[in-house]
Amino acid sequence: MNFDPLSIGPTQSYRLMVGSIIPRPIAWISTLSSKNVLNLAPYSFFTVASCNPPVLAVTQVNPRDRAAKDTLTNLRTTKECVVNIVSENLAAEMNASCADYPADVSEFDALGIESEPGHAVKVAGVKAANVRFECVLREIIEVSTLPMGGTMMLLDVVNIYVNESILSQGQIAPELLDAIGKLGGDLYTTTRDRFEMSRPILK
Numbered sequence: 001m002n003f004d005p006l007s008i009g010p011t012q013s014y015r016l017m018v019g020s021i022i023p024r025p026i027a028w029i030s031t032l033s034s035k036n037v038l039n040l041a042p043y044s045f046f047t048v049a050s051c052n053p054p055v056l057a058v059t060q061v062n063p064r065d066r067a068a069k070d071t072l073t074n075l076r077t078t079k080e081c082v083v084n085i086v087s088e089n090l091a092a093e094m095n096a097s098c099a100d101y102p103a104d105v106s107e108f109d110a111l112g113i114e115s116e117p118g119h120a121v122k123v124a125g126v127k128a129a130n131v132r133f134e135c136v137l138r139e140i141i142e143v144s145t146l147p148m149g150g151t152m153m154l155l156d157v158v159n160i161y162v163n164e165s166i167l168s169q170g171q172i173a174p175e176l177l178d179a180i181g182k183l184g185g186d187l188y189t190t191t192r193d194r195f196e197m198s199r200p201i202l203k
């Protein structure tokens with residue numbers, strides 16, 4: 001079966017993409033508004049854009065009812081954020097934080113989520129997150145300004161916090177991080193089913 005994106009439209013294209021581009025890691029992003037309100041929201045259109053320098057990429061799916069979501073609005077004005085990694089024990093709070101709270105309400109306060117001051121940025125992160133990437137806005141790329149179009153945020157990583165309790169032999173142990181990923185619809189996955197493969201060496 002083949003689908004022409006122009007014929008099926010953006011909603012069906014979205015469903016095919018979020019159903020097949022899985023599992024997606026979740027950037028649980030804290031930002032500060034111009035009025036100092038500490039915002040928190042999950043974004044699963046999230047990946048690494050560069051390691052040298054370290055840069056993260058997150059995409060806003062443009063809302064239909066307003067120019068931008070709070071995260072992008074805040075990044076445009078205050079330029080900093082913390083990308084908190086979501087372990088399974090934080091899943092319910094992460095999900096609750098995606099509700100459409102007004103810009104003057106902090107999800108931290110509304111949901112009783114404990115914050116931790118940033119090390120290199122003014123924005124606080126989620127205290128219970130075992131990994132926190134502190135970032136400064138590098139660039140905003142408006143891939144499409146249409147509703148459901150994408151606005152990509154490129155974020156320079158300026159500090160990486162790792163809780164020592166998730167390290168094993170100096171490396172992050174996936175079973176200790178216990179990160180969750182996003183599938184299509186309302187489905188999520190854990191990282192508990194793992195297998196190993198060495199990369200091939202051509203002789």
Ligand SMILES: Cc1cc2nc3c(=O)[nH]c(=O)nc-3n(C[C@H](O)[C@H](O)[C@H](O)COP(=O)(O)O)c2cc1C
Binds near residue numbers: 039061
């Ligand atoms: C697990 C999860 C992943 C999400 N990923 C995205 C995403 O990648 N892009 C996006 O625009 N919205 C995404 N959303 C929806 C936003 O979190 C939601 O619109 C939220 O209200 C935005 O908050 P903000 O206005 O405080 O930025 C996701 C929601 C959940 C629960």
